[in-house]
Amino acid sequence: MYYRGSAAAVIVYDITKLESFQTLKKWVKELKEHGPEDIVVAIAGNKNDLGDIREVPMKEAKEFAESIAAIFIETSARNAVNVEELFQKISKQIPPLQNAEVESNDSFKLTRQPNPTTRRCC
Numbered sequence: 545m546y547y548r549g550s551a552a553a554v555i556v557y558d559i560t561k562l563e564s565f566q567t568l569k570k571w572v573k574e575l576k577e578h579g580p581e582d583i584v585v586a587i588a589g590n591k592n593d594l595g596d597i598r599e600v601p602m603k604e605a606k607e608f609a610e611s612i613a614a615i616f617i618e619t620s621a622r623n624a625v626n627v628e629e630l631f632q633k634i635s636k637q638i639p640p641l642q643n644a645e646v647e648s649n650d651s652f653k654l655t656r657q658p659n660p661t662t663r664r665c666c
């Protein structure tokens with residue numbers, strides 16, 4: 545997981561694999577211990593089109609997410625269900641950058657190069 549300087553992290557588990565949910569908890573611990581303090585965490589229970597072979601109850605996952613103040617949503621990457629909603633929820637929680645942050649964000653403005661024909665020789 546690469547999270548240095550990240551504003552948000554999406555941790556995905558497979559609702560049909562309990563083991564993936566246990567692994568997710570380890571990633572959450574790692575993030576809380578070493579990640580940015582104000583990072584927005586989103587938990588996505590993927591493959592919710594496979595509800596008939598579900599191993600992770602939605603209630604359990606939702607309660608866990610609430611306990612760590614994370615966004616929670618079940619998705620289906622296969623059926624494109626709730627994927628956009630996931631990113632919308634995240635974008636609503638990321639605070640807008642202050643002007644000072646924008647300027648000191650290792651970024652630079654792209655400006656037009658001076659027209660070479662206007663350059664004068666000394």
Ligand SMILES: Nc1nc2c(ncn2[C@@H]2O[C@H](COP(=O)(O)OP(=O)(O)OP(=O)(O)O)[C@@H](O)[C@H]2O)c(=O)[nH]1
Nearest residue numbers: 556558564590591592593594619620621622623624
């Ligand atoms: N039914 C269903 N299958 C999915 C969904 N998302 C991914 N898959 C399938 O799950 C398999 C693994 O998908 P990957 O994108 O490789 O995910 P991964 O986390 O790298 O792999 P796994 O740990 O094996 O799940 C592929 O066969 C995908 O088609 C989903 O929402 N629903």
